[in-house]
Amino acid sequence: MPHNFDEIIDRRNTGSFKWHYSDDTIPLWVADMDFKAAEPILTAIEQIVQHGILGYTVPTEPLYQAIIDWHGSRYGLWLDKQDILFSPGVVPSLVLLMKVFTEVGDAVLINDPIYTPFMTKVLDNKRKLVTSALKEVEGKYRLDLDDIEAKIVEHKVTLYLFCNPHNPGGRVWTLNELKALLSICKKHNVAIVSDEIHQDLTLSGYQFTPLLTLAEAAGYAHKVVSLTSMTKTFNIAGIKGSMIFAKDRALLRKISKQQRLSDEHELNLFAYAAMRSAYEEGGDWLAQALDYIEANIDLTVQFLEKHLPKIKVMRPEASYLIWLDCSAYFDDDQALYDALREAKVELSAGIKYGREGHLKMRINVACPEAVLREGLNRVYSALNSNENPKA
Ligand SMILES: Cc1ncc(COP(=O)(O)O)c(C=O)c1O
Known part of the structure; x- marks a missing residue:
């Protein structure tokens, strides 16, 4: 069904974070x-409201299947149900994974520029922030692999918070770039948390590769986690909700245990419904x-x-x-x-x-x-x- 993207909807006075002005900015x-x-997402939410019962809700089999099919068919990331954990958001997951992989005072590597919470959450959680500037080559950002390795060694980095596709700058890191990065991290035993929230917004001519599809082949799945969400893709950020993917049982148990310390492993029923309908019918x-x-x-x-x-x-x-x-x-x-x-x-x-x-x-x-x-x-x-x- 054709959607009218030209429609102008007034978002002022709705509590919108984006439209926070009293004038016409x-x-x-x-x-x-x-x-x-x-x-389909709006209908799924309406159906819950019509049903009228908003009680405790758990992820269903069709929801898991929708997540598995979406990531498998689009990106070749074939997940088992056990590889999937839920989290209220990608930023909360960055913090969670920092706690899984590091202790206070440990060095965490990020790129510069980067989506702001990568910096603030590292500092707020009292880890040492180490940055590697992206290099601009012919109007595109590149990873400075030599600098990344040097910084890892110099600062004894234990965790790399990585962003793919990158925000800001919009790079979709290539297979070769990802392989090179994995190889450096493996060499120095650095865990990688890959924020892939922009994956589905990959534009024509580019191919998004989930880091997890390479991690197993590299024998490094026990140190790689990816984070993603339907919220950015489908413009439903106000609903909150995201996923954590990993391919190693022991690592998943560790993440799950950390989540349960603060009971952060569940989503609200609207988020589960929106996620399922987005992945089943939002294409x-x-x-x-x-x-x-x-x-x-x-x-x-x-x-x-x-x-x-x-x-x-x-x-x-x-x-x-x-x-x-x-x-x-x-x-x-x-x-x-x-x-x-x-x-x-x-x-x-x-x-x-x-x-x-x-x-x-x-x-x-x-x-x-x-x-x-x-x-x-x-x-x-x-x-x-x-x-x-x-x-
Ligand atoms: C790279 C990146 N990660 C995470 C987020 C936010 O994720 P969440 O709302 O699930 O915490 C954004 C939002 O712009 C983003 O650009």
């Missing part, structure tokens, strides 16, 4: 789409959403090339988030963010994703085209008249 920041959820909505997103990415790239040609645009391989280098226009991160806010458009400030985000902005283009066009006009008015004197 356009939010092109947090990774939340302005599209109505897929019909059509997702395909249409990705087409719409690709068109919005094209529109944005063309607009910026024409009107703000000094912005360096990193075209994503996955997701609806585009990484923009605005250093030709501004020389101060706060001034850049403020100028955009003054023009009544909000983007995510790159500096929040680490030092490598200096003078970068992340723009979210998952909104109706008309909203995006107006947002881009505002970006133009904020940046056009400015020039970085040092650039």
Whole structure:
């Protein structure tokens, strides 16, 4: 069924984190789409409400099967039911896995730039934060494998919190990159937690490889965990809910035990229902959403090339988030963010994703085209008249 992605739905005064303004500012920041959820998901939720009983609920066999089929048929990640654990969110799982693999004071490696909680959760949980900057080569980020290995050795890293597809920058790491990474981590006995929440937003021409599909062959499944969720894919983040996958029985027992310390192994009944219907029946909505997103990415790239040609645009391989280098226009991160806010458009400030985000902005283009066009006009008015004197 064709979905109307052009529909503009007013999200103000709904408690929306994204639309938090009292004026008509356009939010092109947090990774939340302005599209109505897929019909089958809404129907599944309505059915629960109609039924009227909202009691304790556990995952059902059809739910496990839906998760298994989705990941197996799309990515060749064939899971057994026992390989799947549930968690309220990917960020809570990052913290959980940090507790499984490390002790207070241990060194945890991340890349820079990276989705902010990777940094804050390591520090909040009193682990030592070690960063390896991504290298920009021909307009794309690359893993600096030499630097990663050097940092692992220098800081005695025990855990690597990895992001694939990467946020921000949108890289879908290739098979070869993943194999090289696994081999370095195995050599130095470093556990890897791979945040794969953006997996289903892989854009045409790219192939997402779950790290777990390589871990077993590398004889390293006991040290690899992947985290993913239906919430980002299907724009149902307010429902909360995610999955933890691993392929090693002893590791799964350890994770499960850690989860039960704080009783964090269950989801609410709406999340289970949304997850099942998303994976059973959401494929059509997702395909249409990705087409719409690709068109919005094209529109944005063309607009910026024409009107703000000094912005360096990193075209994503996955997701609806585009990484923009605005250093030709501004020389101060706060001034850049403020100028955009003054023009009544909000983007995510790159500096929040680490030092490598200096003078970068992340723009979210998952909104109706008309909203995006107006947002881009505002970006133009904020940046056009400015020039970085040092650039
Ligand atoms: C890489 C990455 N991981 C995790 C999350 C959030 O996951 P959750 O809401 O399940 O905690 C996001 C949200 O933008 C993200 O981009």
